[in-house]
Amino acid sequence: MKVLVIGGGAREHALCRSLSLDPEVTSLHCAPGNVGIADVAELHPVDALDGTAVADLAERLGADLVVVGPEAPLVAGVADAVRSRGIDCFGPSREAAELEGSKAFAKDVMAAAGVPTARSYVCVTAAEVDAALDAFGAPYVVKDDGLAAGKGVVVTGDLAAAKAHALACIGTGDGRVVIEEYLDGPEVSLFAITDGTTVVPLQPAQDFKRALDGDQGPNTGGMGAYSPLPWADPKLVEEVERTVLQPTVDELRRRGTPFSGLLYAGLAITSRGVRVIEFNARFGDPETQVVLARLRTPLAGLLRAAATGQLAGHPAPRWSDGAAVTVVIASYNYPDAPRTGDPITGLDEVAEKDERAYVLHAGTRGDDAGRIVTAGGRVLSVTATGSTLAKARERAYRAVDRIGLDGGHHRTDIAAEAARV
Ligand code: AMP
Ligand code: GLY
Helix, strand or coil: CEEEEEECCHHHHHHHHHHHCCCCCCEEEEEECCCCHHHCCEECCCCCCCHHHHHHHHHHHCCCEEEECCHHHHHCCHHHHHHCCCCEEECCCCCCCHHHHCHHHHHHHHHHHCCCECCEEEECCHHHHHHHHHHHCCCEEEEECCCCCCCCEEEECCHHHHHHHHHHHHCCCCCCEEEECCCCCCEEEEEEEECCCCEEECCCEEECCEEEHHHEEEECCCCEEEECCCCCCCCHHHHHHHHHHHHHHHHHHHCCCCCCEEEEEEEEEECCEEEEEEEECCCCCCHHHHHHHHECCCHHHHHHHHHCCCHHHCCCCCECCCEEEEEEEECCCCCCCCCCCCEEECHHHHHHHCCCEEEEECCEEECCCCCEEECCCEEEEEEEEECCHHHHHHHHHHHHHHCEECCCECCCCCCHHHHCC
């Protein structure tokens, strides 16, 4: 099977790594990829957002399967462009990807499907914003309606800050802001692979969204993740499949916009039960790094079964009993205005010395001097596995310690609490 992966972050590196280990994959390509992905796939300098260019590339390569990683190409209709050439594609249509592309649309689907989520108002005027903030009270949750790479959400006890963010959202994009009830309790990311009818949940993971230890600092794209969740109810996956994933997939099919690809449910485990915080239309980053580290079933066959509507006949995924931890190393000043061009050292040392640990690249590039330097905010996902979370964690941090990056920062508490359970 010839596979083309679209994207260039650590999630795509994780996808490419797993695909490269699948004996069915005879040739692996990635566009645009990054300098780390180049170790396992052939790179192509194609704009991931350009559907025609991606479809042209897939055709030229004779790809049997295209896997779209990030949300922006999906929302831009890249999967539709690929499928229109008769090439199988893992990733939802532009219309189905609105589940992530518009929070207002997601709320509408959830209401129709009876999926438990935070109560919310979609506001377009300052007066509506005031009324909604007043109705829910503090802490305030204010979300930009459109895509914002995890940074469009403000959760604050400060009414003035909540109002200011809401007004900024109204002033840009589609002019809509979502204000919702605050959900307390731990967060869980649960992914499901679906062909639009059958739903196959993967293993749950937890992401660390805040920049600093102890969940302090600003929201980021994600600073680390682990799986499994020793503290979670063993029935969680089954419950979420029944109350969230299957009804959502059924509702989208009923609307004539079936969702095939990866359905990501961001959940809060509240005192009143499980609630959906958000849906995404693609693999989560960095959760994918730990979920795929535990997947034993060859990935390409699973993704192709989803892309071709044959998931019902595919064997259930198998998982390692062990654990995986990923720690994100971010560049100086991330998430504000990350500095780029800083050299990264120690990568070879991890590859040589650390068993069961590996480095997945995100914002990196090779410079003219042959060094690997930073090229974005989240730079590396250092991932390790072990028989327990504590062991995986120890290995991941040992590898992190070998890596040198001027001004780089990472959280030191990824999976710390869960490893004590
Ligand atoms: P989102 O982009 O919707 O995933 O939001 C980013 C982060 O903001 C989430 O992972 C939560 O930590 C937080 N958040 C979003 N919605 C809520 C909510 N209703 N209650 C509490 N925290 C929330
Ligand atoms: N880890 C959060 C996300 O992928 O949106």
